[in-house]
């Protein structure tokens with residue numbers, strides 16, 4: 008147990024021999040996990056603590072979401088006050104002040120050209136909401152034949168039927184044959200031969216955006232409602248867009264009257280050193296989704312931002328008619344709104360939405376120092392996101408990264424994510440340079456021990 012600090016008496020009394028059977032765990036190899044549970048009991052700042060009190064350095068901000076760090080007091084206080092004051096309020100034909108305040112704050116943070124926000128409870132719901140907004144928008148403008156969507160291979164847009172249809176991760180699609188009809192996919196942008204060990208955006212690959220023109224020609228532009236991409240593909244292993252690629256997608260979609268949707272569930276809220284990824288890349292989409300960092304993961308929440316003109320297109324017909332027949336019981340839930348308002352204050356007061364820009368060079372240099380460590384075939388980074396790709400073992404894809412993940416957790420007290428044979432990292436934005444070095448030192452020790 009190298010380097011695992013013991014929090015001893017700080018650890019809550021938990022029954023570590025509890026029965027794990029009944030919980031059908033999401034996106035988990037249940038039997039493998041239950042054989043070797045990796046349990047978290049509490050969290051604070053940059054760390055988790057196991058039920059036994061071992062301290063775990065959080066290299067992934069939970070699941071790409073705890074951008075302000077764990078259990079921040081202003082956020083905790085806001086949640087407990089909301090829970091005691093207004094536990095729940097419907098948002099259908101009713102409202103509560105925090106929802107309106109939050110929407111105004113978010114629109115202000117986004118700035119031009121975005122002027123409205125639609126609330127939901129997760130990234131998956133945000134994606135489905137954005138797809139439905141796109142379809143309705145075209146129909147309201149007399150272009151109801153625009154029903155197709157174009158996503159991208161290796162894209163992750165959550166797990167709703169809309170999200171898996173436009174998403175491009177085969178394992179998330181293969182069991183669910185009935186998906187949205189009329190969806191096509193662009194190629195993903197990663198190429199080990201051409202772009203391995205690129206620092207930031209690769210110089211190779213802008214031409215891949217031309218594939219969009221080919222797909223548009225095939226289906227005819229007049230049938231396509233929207234193109235959806237993550238500005239940086241996160242869940243597929245931090246695939247950084249080539250230089251000029253997003254700009255080209257924007258130009259092509261604009262030319263053909265097709266909406267461009269950015270899925271910013273990971274890149275939103277400071278991950279790249281600007282409040283939103285589109286601001287970092289200087290490419291404004293028509294709609295963009297957020298979730299996770301909106302309240303630093305403290306309560307379920309998602310949202311869709313709409314460019315000027317989209318909401319206004321819906322505001323027609325009789326005054327008493329519902330303009331968009333869509334929404335969730337928990338849209339703009341008071342507890343989630345309170346958490347988000349407090350989180351935005353923390354982000355503002357501590358400069359966290361631009362902190363990744365200050366740390367990005369240190370992060371990049373630290374991660375790329377792993378070049379040459381055995382089995383490492385690629386390292387990718389942008390803002391405070393990073394990935395180390397390992398060669399797969401013959402006949403056992405994913406096992407090397409899984410072992411690295413377990414060793415990191417148990418031997419080094421480090422939380423990293425793994426997807427296939429890729430180790431992905433996205434630490435809380437409060438991380439120090441020493442902690443960045445610590446993540447990389449621990450990961451190096453792990454990788455050196457794994458064959």
Ligand SMILES: Cc1ncc(COP(=O)(O)O)c(C=O)c1O
Nearest residue numbers: 129130131163164165270272273
């Ligand atoms: C880009 C992107 N979109 C959508 C989602 C789905 O979010 P949720 O798990 O909150 O439904 C995720 C989750 O990681 C994501 O990374």
